Every structure is written in C-alpha cells, then in structure tokens.
Amino acid sequence: MAQVPVQTIHRDPQLFYWILIPITVVMILTGMLRHYATVLMATAPKKQELPAIKEQRSLIRGVNLRANQYNISPASFEARKNYLVSAYETGAFLKDPEKKGQTAANPMTDPAAMEGMMGMMKGNMAMIVPQTLIMGWINAFFAGFVIIKLPFPLTIKFKSMLQAGVATRDMDPQWMSSISWYVLCIFGLQSVFNYLLGSDNAASQMQQQMGQMGPGAGANMFGPGQDPDKQFQSEAENLAVLAHHYILEGVEDRLLETVKVR
C-alpha cells in the first residue's frame, strides 16, 4: 500500500508573528475590555418598594405554612389558615389592591420588566459588537491564510472546523486557517480570562449562554407577566383543602421507643 506523502507547505515564518499572535492578543484584550465594559454598564439591581416586598413575602408565608403545618397545633393552624385564606381572597397583601381582578399587564409596558430586558440587551450587545468587529477585521486582512500545522493527525471531519475560509479540497486537516484560529480563541480563552479576571468575569461568554438557557426558577416565580392575584388565589385554595396533621401527636411514645440511656 502506497504511503500517503506527508504534505509540506512552505510558509513564511512571518505569518506566525503577524497573524497568529496578533489574533490571540487582540482576542484577550477584547475579552478584558468587554469584562470592564459590562461591569461599568451594569445597573445596580433595582430596589424593591415595601409593598412589593410585602406581596412576595406574604405569599411565601402561605407556602411556608403549607409546607411546615405539622409543627403547630390544630387550633393555631386553623387560625392562621383562616386569616391567610381570607386575606388572600380579598387581596389584602396585593401591591396595589385596586388592580385586583384585572388581567395581567403586558410585560412590555411594565417599566420594571423593561429594565430587566434592557440589562439583557446590554449584555448581548457587549458580546455581539466586538465579535462582529473582530470577525470583520480578520476577514478583511487575514482571509485565506493557512497559519499553523497542528502537531497531531486529525480525521477528515475536522476539515470544516479547522479550515474555514480556505477552500482546498485536498489539504490535510492538520493545517489551520486564520478564521478557525479565531473561532478556537473564542471558545478556548475561558481559562485565560478566569486567570486574569477572576472566576465570575463577564468575558467568558459560555457562562452567559448558559445563563440565558436556564434562568433561575426562583426568579420566575415573581417575574413579569405573573399575576400576583392569581398566585394568591391558588395558594388560598391549596391552604383551604390542606389536611392538617400534628407532629407532636404521640411524640412521647416515639421518644421513649428510640432513646436509650447508656
């Protein structure tokens, strides 16, 4: 079987100094710049007004009562249940009681929700703008350069990943084009940023992407578009149908069975 001859391409060593290193340095610097830009642009979390705090915590109180009802005596539970259910049903804890019964406001018109969306927009813009600029820069100056040869063999599948922008069918996948080096930098510089900027930096975009995929479930509970009155009504219903049991019932027998004096 004939040995496939090893491809050799004579490259100007200057390619290495004037393409590979500049791209890497520029990527690191933009990452740092983006980190500081995000830090500067970030708005402090908006302070909640007292009625809003009251609304949320009163709901949590009902949830707590439902979850931990076994700790208090039936009489105490009954009193609390009646109080909370009637208060929930009349909307006594609502942020603005006169709005009770209206349909949920469009989240777009709610200024608080808009602010949250603006924050997200800012984060996205801080990623998209520099990315576009650098991509344009690389396309304009370094398109079509083959810059390094990887020191290990690769299968043909890697060709599309490593030789973006270089349309040669027969070139060995070990050769790498400048645009591919750029793409590799985007994903590979995470640990460099962690080292330079601390672990919770804004430059590592992988984290940002993760954050967008699954925002915390807790944040959603009181998020925009949720009608607090509906939540109160359903909580009132949950409380009203709850069957109470008391943990102190028979605790003395349980204790006598389990505790042994040595």
Place this chain on the structure above:
Amino acid sequence: MSSSLLHPPAHLPPSVALKLSQGAPALLRTTPSSISSYSLSSLFRAAETPELWTVYENLMLSCLRTGDEQSAHLCLERLTNRFGADNERLMALRGLFQEAIAEDDAALQIVLKEYETILNNDPSNMPVSKRRIALLKTLTKIPEAITALNQFLESSPTDAEAWAELADLYVVQGMYQQGIFALEEVLLITPNAWNMHARLGEVLYMAAISNDFEANKYLSESLRRFCRSIELCDDYLRGYYGLKLTSSKLLSSSSQSSKQSKSDTAPLPTSTVERLNELATAKLSEIVRRSAGGEKGWTGYDQAEVIAAQALLDQDKVSITR
C-alpha cells in the same frame, strides 16, 4: 485569617472575641487598605474575595464588643470605601458603631433620630429598621419596640429572626399567648430548629405556671415540645432539662387534681409521664457525669447549663430523701 472570623460573632464566647480583637491591628495592617474593583493594578494583586469583607464586618463587631473602637472604625472605613456610604447594610453598621460609642441615652436618642430620618426617606431599608428596633429595645422602650417589630413583620412576614425577637419581647412583657404565636411563626419558617422547639416549650411552661386556668393543657403541650426538640437533636441538654421540669410538674399537679382539661391532643397517661421523667433524669445525670469527666464528644455543653442541670438533679435527690 482564622475561620471563626467568617462566622457572625454573636455566639462567640468573650475570650474568643477578645482574642480576635487583639489580633485586629495586625490583621488590618496586613490586608490591603483599599481594593478598587476596576483598575489595572487589580490584575496583578490577589483577587478580591467576598470572605475579606465578611472578615471586616465580623472583626468590627468583635472589636466593638471588646471596646477597640479604633480598629472598628478602620474596618468601617474600609467597608465604606468599597461599598459606598449609601449601602443599606453599611448604614446599619455605621448606626451600630455610633450606638456603641454613644456615651449616654441622649447620644442614643440622636442615633435613633438618624434612623428615623433614613427610614422616612426609604421605608424599605430592612437593616436600618432592624437596628431601630434593637435601639428601642436598648432604650427599654419595649412597647414601642413591639409596635415597630409588628410593623416590620407586616411587610416581611418571612423573617425568622424578627419573629424570634418579637417572641422574646412579648415574653419579657409577660404576654405569653403572643409570645407563643410568634414562636410558632418561627417554627413555620425553620421547621427543624430544635432550639426553637425547646424555646417554645419553655414559654409554654412559663404560661402554664403563670396561670392556673388550663395549666395542664399548656404543660402537656410544653412536654411534647421538649420531646420533639430531643427527637430532633439527641442529647440536647435544654430539651432534657425542660422534659424533667414539665414531667415533674405534671406528676405533682395530676396528683392534686385529677380533672383533665380539654386539649387539642390526647391527654398524656400518667404512666408515660413517669417514664419520661425517669428517662430525663437518667439522661441528665449521664450528660452531667460525662461532661464533668470531659469525655470525648461530651465537652461541648455550656458550663452554666450543666451546672443548672446538676442543681435540678440535686433538688430532686433532696426531695426524695426528705
């Protein structure tokens, strides 16, 4: 940096607090005086950690406890440099510092005025409203403190700390019913806090001995609370102490009057109470013996509590021999 600086200093024994505050000047010298978040130099220095600020806060509290106001002020200044003077938590800390250096009640009144101005501008400032309540308590204006706490809990009913404080204030005032209610709220937030179960048992016991009406109902409820707290935490001294106290009381009262008042739960049979009393006595003497012997794993008890348990046991012995 010792790890005890990362815990809130309220529960540190005085000796530890003293040691921490004596080490404060050295610690303050070794840590950088200011860390700004956006500067190039932060690239080359050790990264800022949240622990550092926790250490500053706790160090300040320890220093205030031991009277090292200079170090406390330094801590406060560094925290202010980092987080800004209008940070809610720092406003409360600064108020705390001013309370600590206040010479007399008049100075405290001025601090109280300041708190009220802050709260007028921003009623949702939770740390400062808590400080205001604590200051009212310091000035022995208990009814005002209770009113303020009730207002606070109106808007923030999931704050276990505030409910517990309210319970204490009510008990001080002798309003046991209200105290019991507040402690039940604490238990609804922290269902497995055995110390809160025991505390509720204690308040129920106090309620039982302060009024004859329905005393038995309270006593058996109290006994069950102590049982629950022991169930949650083995070898809990306060739980056994209360268990012994309530069961003895129940035994003596049931021999006087056999009539059982109506209660939520089934009445306790006398035999069970007797067995519980025996169990508590045995367990208490075991704890006292092992703790006095310094056995491994038995040394964590509070000295005062062990002595109290010993006294309770001795009392029992005297009444038997008599």
